[in-house]
Amino acid sequence: MTDSNLIEGRYRLGVELGAGAFGSVYKATQVVLGHDMRDLALKLFHGSAVNESNVRQMMTDALAILALMDRLPDWEIRQHFVTVYDLGVTNENPRRGFVAMELVRGGSLEGRLKDFGKFSLAGTFHYMLQLTRALAFMHDEGFVHSDLKPANVFVFRGRGRELLKVGDFGLAGRFVSPLGGDGPAGGTMSYLPSEALMGLPTTPAGDVFSLGVIAYELLTGSNPYSRVGHTLDRESPTFQQDSDRMQLQSRHPALTLRKEMFPELADPNGELAYLTPFVDVLNRMLAESLADRYASARPAYDDLERIAAKEKPILRTGPIAGTVSKDSTADSLARFEGHLSRKEWEEARALAKELAKQTPARASGHLLLARVEVAVAKNLESKGSPPTVVQKYLRQAIVPLQRGLAACDASAEKRQLGDELSNLYTRLGDHDLADVQRRQKY
Numbered sequence: 001m002t003d004s005n006l007i008e009g010r011y012r013l014g015v016e017l018g019a020g021a022f023g024s025v026y027k028a029t030q031v032v033l034g035h036d037m038r039d040l041a042l043k044l045f046h047g048s049a050v051n052e053s054n055v056r057q058m059m060t061d062a063l064a065i066l067a068l069m070d071r072l073p074d075w076e077i078r079q080h081f082v083t084v085y086d087l088g089v090t091n092e093n094p095r096r097g098f099v100a101m102e103l104v105r106g107g108s109l110e111g112r113l114k115d116f117g118k119f120s121l122a123g124t125f126h127y128m129l130q131l132t133r134a135l136a137f138m139h140d141e142g143f144v145h146s147d148l149k150p151a152n153v154f155v156f157r158g159r160g161r162e163l164l165k166v167g168d169f170g171l172a173g174r175f176v177s178p179l180g181g182d183g184p185a186g187g188t189m190s191y192l193p194s195e196a197l198m199g200l201p202t203t204p205a206g207d208v209f210s211l212g213v214i215a216y217e218l219l220t221g222s223n224p225y226s227r228v229g230h231t232l233d234r235e236s237p238t239f240q241q242d243s244d245r246m247q248l249q250s251r252h253p254a255l256t257l258r259k260e261m262f263p264e265l266a267d268p269n270g271e272l273a274y275l276t277p278f279v280d281v282l283n284r285m286l287a288e289s290l291a292d293r294y295a296s297a298r299p300a301y302d303d304l305e306r307i308a309a310k311e312k313p314i315l316r317t318g319p320i321a322g323t324v325s326k327d328s329t330a331d332s333l334a335r336f337e338g339h340l341s342r343k344e345w346e347e348a349r350a351l352a353k354e355l356a357k358q359t360p361a362r363a364s365g366h367l368l369l370a371r372v373e374v375a376v377a378k379n380l381e382s383k384g385s386p387p388t389v390v391q392k393y394l395r396q397a398i399v400p401l402q403r404g405l406a407a408c409d410a411s412a413e414k415r416q417l418g419d420e421l422s423n424l425y426t427r428l429g430d431h432d433l434a435d436v437q438r439r440q441k442y
Contacts (some may be wrong), residue, residue: 006031007098008090012043018108018151019027027103041104043168068141080134080291082154082167094172104154104165109214113150118221121262125278128215129304130164135211135297138205148210149191150217190225194288204296211297212285216255219262224255230313255286274310281307284315289338336368340375348372356400363413366404370420373397394428 006012007028014027021239023045066084083102090096109127119127131153138145145152145166152168193209196202217223259265259279264272281303287293294316296298303313336355339348349372356365377393403423408414418440425434 005376007042007044008088011040011098011100012036013044015040017041026189027094028100030100039103041101043099043101044090065298068143077137078167079163080130083166101167102165104156104167106155106157106162108151109153109155109164109218110150112155112326113217113221121219121264121275121278122272124215124218125216125275125304126162127164128211128278128282129301129308131166131211131214132297132301132304134164134166135204135207136301139207139296139298144202144204144207145210147188148207148214149188150214153214190223193293195290200403205290208285208294208297208300209287212255212282213298214255215282216286220259232338240256248314252430256281257286274307277307277313278304280315281313291335340372343375345372345376345381356404360407361409361413363404363408363416366400366417367420370399370424371398374424391428394424397424 010031012029012031014029017025017027019025023043026042028038028040028042069078069081082104084099085102086100088098090098131148133183135145135148147168148166152166154165154167155295156163156165191210191213192202193206195330196206213223213225257279259276262279264270265276265279267273274373281300284292284294285300299314299316303315306313336351339345349369352365352368352372354365356369359365373393373396377390377397380393398421401417401424404415404417405421408417418437421432422437425431426435
């Protein structure tokens with residue numbers, strides 16, 4: 001880089017503010033005609049993680065979201081999103097993606113957690129009301145964030161109040177079906193729901209789960225999944241092992257908040273007694289089953305608004321209006337998860353086969369069929385079965401993935417199936433086949 005720290009001749013890097021699996025964020029100064037114009041935050045992606053070949057694809061939906069926000073007539077919603085000024089690819093070798101955005105002076109919610117440890121029920125309610133409002137807008141417009149966590153939520157302090165701003169749309173994307181391949185895959189493992197850890201794209205309900213984990217962390221001062229909390233990267237050679245470990249170590253029993261945990265709710269006539277239903281809302285956000293979780297941030301926000309008005313929340317769940325039939329794919333996935341957790345292999349297979357039959361050109365059903373065989377193999381391995389028996393089921397998982405690759409037309413669907421197939425070959429020790437699969441261009 002020219003001047004050792006000048007990006008594209010117009011952004012001078014300063015101190016590093018934070019780093020993650022995909023890149024680092026720096027305090028930077030925008031330089032115009034040789035003069036310093038303004039301070040901002042600049043995210044510079046690691047060359048190994050996001051390079052010229054994939055940054056354009058990754059940023060396509062982010063650009064659509066930003067364009068949507070620029071057209072927003074409602075300033076009260078717009079203020080809950082970090083402003084992005086510029087994004088592109090550097091001319092250095094190797095070329096790298098960058099995003100220039102608003103520098104929020106109050107720092108991140110992650111920093112606030114480090115400073116204060118945990119928050120009161122009232123303080124958490126104040127924060128969640130703002131976050132769900134922002135996400136309700138995104139979900140209403142057909143987008144999911146996919147990487148909600150305290151590090152991506154920023155706190156603007158001014159005029160005696162704190163305003164939360166959602167940032168980092170690098171993994172955000174469009175959402176079409178609750179069980180399709182239309183949403184982004186990825187995110188930080190300690191904030192993802194089980195269905196995302198299964199390799200399925202993030203949905204609005206997945207964002208809601210992430211919001212619930214953030215609230216749990218604010219209230220307790222700790223993230224229950226932080227011991228395996230690094231970013232989930234489908235390109236990582238350890239993706240499958242990380243995902244398996246996450247589910248085995250952290251997802252059972254499901255998270256639950258009890259009202260007895262909060263002394264301020266003890267007095268039914270107390271000043272904060274109206275927040276008692278807030279605990280029910282958070283537990284609905286944290287539900288493992290999609291059938292029991294809010295389908296998007298909109299009904300969750302509506303319930304929080306009712307609580308703020310000291311009214312009773314509805315706690316409405318179920319499929320997202322207009323996207324699924326009565327016998328929804330979201331409900332099917334919830335039932336599938338139940339069968340899998342109870343080791344009801346035949347029931348899980350039958351449900352996955354039906355989904356694959358209903359939508360043969362989608363990755364979802366084929367992926368679930370493969371998941372059943374992998375789950376059986378893991379169960380047998382835990383019981384000390386011979387490796388040949390375990391490998392038999394792993395090889396059976398290859399079949400639905402290959403069928404899906406032949407049936408799917410969309411590149412995103414094929415990539416999802418191809419990634420899973422490559423992971424399977426690696427687990428079986430077929431490294432040459434895994435390499436061939438990884439090199440496939442869809």
